[in-house]
Amino acid sequence: MSAQAQATSWKTVESGPPDPMKFLHPLAVKNYGRWKYHERPRPGVLKHVAKSGDALYTVRAGTTRQMTVDGIRRLCNLADRYSDGYLRFTVRNNVEFLISNPGNVDPLIGDLEAIGHPVGATGNSVSAIAHTQGWLHCDIPATDASGVVKSLMDELIDEFKREEMPNRVRLSTSCCEINCGGQNDLAVIIQHTRPPRINHDILNNICERPKVVARCPTAAIRPATVNGKPSLIVSEEKCICCGACFGACPAMEINHPEHSKLAVWVGGKHSNARSKPTNMKLAAFGLPNNPPRWPEVADVVKRILHAYKEGGHPWERLGEWVDRIGWKRFFEATGLPFTKWHIDNYRLARVSFNKSAHIRF
Amino acid sequence: MTPKSSTLENKKGAGQAKSNGGFLHETPLLDRLETGPWPSFITGFKELANRTHSTMLRGVLDQLEYSYETKTGYWKGGTVGVRGYGAGIIARFSVISNKFPEAAEFHTLRVQPAPGLHYTSKSLRDMCDVWEKHGSGVIALHGQSGDIMLQGITQAKTQECFDELNKLGWDLGGAGPTLRTSASCVGPARCEQACYDTLGVHHKLLTHFVDLTHRPSLPYKFKFKFSGCPNDCTNSIMRSDVAVIGTWRGDIDIDQAEVGKYVDQLGSDYIQNSVVALCPTKAIRLKGREIEIDNRDCVRCMHCINALTKALSPGGDRGVTILVGGKGHLKVGNMLGSMIVPFMKLETDEDLEKLVDFGTRMIEWWADNALDHERIGETIERVGMQAFLDGMGIEPTIDMVEAPRDNPFFKATY
Structure with a gap:
């Protein structure tokens, strides 16, 4: 290959992941493993207090995930100005600035919002959507990923900036049935409907x-x-x-411009808090793959999140809310139809069918 | 595609190029995607392409617009690599390069970030400079396994680009049937709930196994993930073959003075309804302005500690719980990991060696027993948990199961 033909004197250093300590804020190094508690002074801001009394503020903001050197350099400029040059990212593609001077929090928020990065995603918010590559870069996608996320987040941005849901809400999208987006409170996933x-x-x-x-x-x-x-x-x-x-x-x-549809799944839960981790369940399917804005998907997602926001008790994750009210009321509250295709097939139906006389009228 | 200049009047946000200078082609569907309050990656791509006049990026935008028109993807894989490695570069060739010759090649370098996704501005700027010199300038932070994804390079420039990144201290991540790039939560760097050094263990373990990351020699992908407590912020139970999750033995630490302050501040009704009543094993009682926990009933779920972070914290005897066999949908539906190591200490080098040994033996068992393209969770399901435990020399304990079996047919030795 041509790469091998290039003459170079550099011998690869097979180093694996870099040593994290080189990238940590000095207060994180000083108080490593000796944090006492944290608070959320406002949506998008965390305050971690160490046993030493030191306080480290975090400002969290949404990104496009698909970024560019220009956008990243702008974030670096803000890090240099406000957070001693230190920043990190969350698994949901949010950027975080680690700040030792509390006076820098508000000016940073102003500057982030001025260049289009919404500040939020803490506490009981709808965080940014974990997603896959889609038509932009993947070799097997039936839909786009960044595009679906952009159009959904345009609808959900207010909930990203507030902490008004019953508990945190984690979303994902996936552009094939490998489901790289993972299990979440709510996931939008391609559903093929025809054999290849x-x-x-x-x-x-x-x-x-x-x-x-x-x-x-x-x-x-x-x-x-x-x-x-x-x-x-x-x-x-x-x-x-x-x-x-x-x-x-x-x-x-397998991919088909019309027959590859979108399905919405709900009630996945990563955390062990209260209930055990759970897999998602099918809420809606057969939604059209409709770029560039996917309005039918956004409608279903908003219906579900609206019903959860109205009905969920404090600390209930979406799946825990459904566990309490029952799937019957979930379908009533969201106005989504329950169909014969929502039941498991083969042996699995004997697991998910009601094996009791418990029933809600 | 008619190479006409598009108008960018709809663009929002500061720092954007003010006109396309006739460089970009029309992308009406992508322009519609660009509208709305959430930041748009299309806006970023246009800004970058207009500044650098990257024809690759222009071609990629054209092809993406065509994907939006036809609802079809147009990339195929292939083999692009760097010397000595068999993984880490994701090859992307356009299958319609006759239509979009500028997008003929759009390969990705997967680069391993530091555990916890921490950066200094200098480290990011240096990476951006190398990437702009050799590649498209598009970066995804981060891929779903946790890689920095430098997207958009030609085969001819890949080796030189990697050499310069490697000089800066970066190495490639996994792809295909390798040990994949790992993920760890923010851990002891900024979390009071971290029960072990997620960042340090991630760094040391992935460095130890680096050969498996760079050379595809496994049945399929294999992932470790590291979460500091049972909140499992890396989603390790569902998304990794080996979930290493911090936990503790002994009693939850209680600061009763802080409990009293919470009662004053939030009211005893809140504590009763949102903390005590939500304990999954009813292990907590509120007595006046104090909390009482029956730690024998506590399952380490984290809820009360999350709710009363100033007053409650994981106990002192900390270590990890390990679950094995989590994976995503294909091909048999989602699988959660199974509890295989209820508790082990993970503080000293000796402890870490035990984890390395555990991982090594598990990978060897899997490599010996798996079919092609089979995750370890699927292998365990196919051959049976008992065969896996026997192969690993692990004696099952009651902590590993929800309940004893209810199916009556088995052959015990008598």
């Missing part, structure tokens, strides 16, 4: 057939000769439209 269309002309030239056969979780794929060429065929009855084969073989075309 198979490009028999190129399949055997670009794919290892046994590998594709082995990739299928339901043994729906088998080798065949089609139009005189070695290829694969799919049993449409067995196929669950997961798209695993497409990752192994681009000729298994």
